[in-house]
Amino acid sequence: MPDIVVEKVGEEPLEYRVMLREDEEVVGEYGVSVSEDEYERYGGDVEPHELVQATFTFLLAREEPEAIAAQFSLSEVEKHFPEYPDDVQDYF
DSSP, rough: OEEEEEEEEETTEEEEEEEETTTTEEEEEEEEOOHHHHEEEEEETTTHHHHHHHHHHHTTTTTTGGGSSSEHHHHHHHHOOOHHHHHHGGGG
16 A cells, blocks of 8 residues: 655645655645535544545555545545445544
8 A cells, every 4th residue: 555645735624735655656646625524524533634644545445546536525535435434434
C-alpha cells in the first residue's frame, strides 16, 4: 500500500492535498474537502487530517489509486461506498 501524505491547504470547508507515494515516487495526487457536517458525521473524535488519511486507507482497500477521483468531498465517498460511514472508523 502506498504511503499517504496529507497536507492542509485551505479553510472552510477544510481543504487537503493528499499524495500517495511508493518508493519516494508520487503515484497519485488528490484534492479533498471536508465540510463541518462531514467532519461531525464521519470523524468522531479524531483530527480532520486523520479522517482524510483514514478515508484514503479505506479507499485503497477497495480500489487502485488511479480509480480514485482527483477531487472530491467525503460525502461523495459514501455515495459510491454506502458502508463508508461505519467502516471508516476501523481505519483510525
